[in-house]
Amino acid sequence: xxxxxxxxxxxxxxxxxxxxxxxxxxxxxxxxxxxxxxxxxxxxxxxxxxxxxxxxxxxxxxxxxxxxxxxxxxxxxxxxxxxxxxxxxxxxxxxxxxxxxxxxxxxxxxxxxxxxxxxxxxxxxxxxxxxxxxxxxxxxxxxxxx
Numbered sequence: 001x002x003x004x005x006x007x008x009x010x011x012x013x014x015x016x017x018x019x020x021x022x023x024x025x026x027x028x029x030x031x032x033x034x035x036x037x038x039x040x041x042x043x044x045x046x047x048x049x050x051x052x053x054x055x056x057x058x059x060x061x062x063x064x065x066x067x068x069x070x071x072x073x074x075x076x077x078x079x080x081x082x083x084x085x086x087x088x089x090x091x092x093x094x095x096x097x098x099x100x101x102x103x104x105x106x107x108x109x110x111x112x113x114x115x116x117x118x119x120x121x122x123x124x125x126x127x128x129x130x131x132x133x134x135x136x137x138x139x140x141x142x143x144x145x146x
């Protein structure tokens with residue numbers, strides 16, 4: 001029988017940053033290759049030059065070094081969960097030369113009951129900014145655990 005997750009304990013660590021990583025600088029070649037791999041043909045994503053910007057989903061390729069906060073209760077077995085979706089809030093476009101700063105926080109933990117019993121959802125938020133402090137994207141990564 002699975003052990004219940006004490007949501008009140010978990011809520012005490014919601015909002016805490018648990019990881020920080022910096023990536024880059026982003027190259028024009030990376031931006032173009034990413035867009036072309038998606039089948040994109042619009043010139044602002046596929047042609048080198050001063051108007052080149054990253055495809056809106058480009059930031060999804062970045063993450064931190066840690067999957068979950070170390071102080072998340074062990075009841076949440078990180079090896080048994082699966083990806084339950086992402087929410088993206090886009091900011092300014094990524095440009096060649098940008099450094100991507102990724103900060104990860106435990107954004108939410110909640111429980112739902114389905115036909116097969118309780119499920120716990122863990123939401124990890126990646127906030128991505130560039131070297132000018134401009135927000136590139138906020139990505140909520142949702143994972144389901146039993």
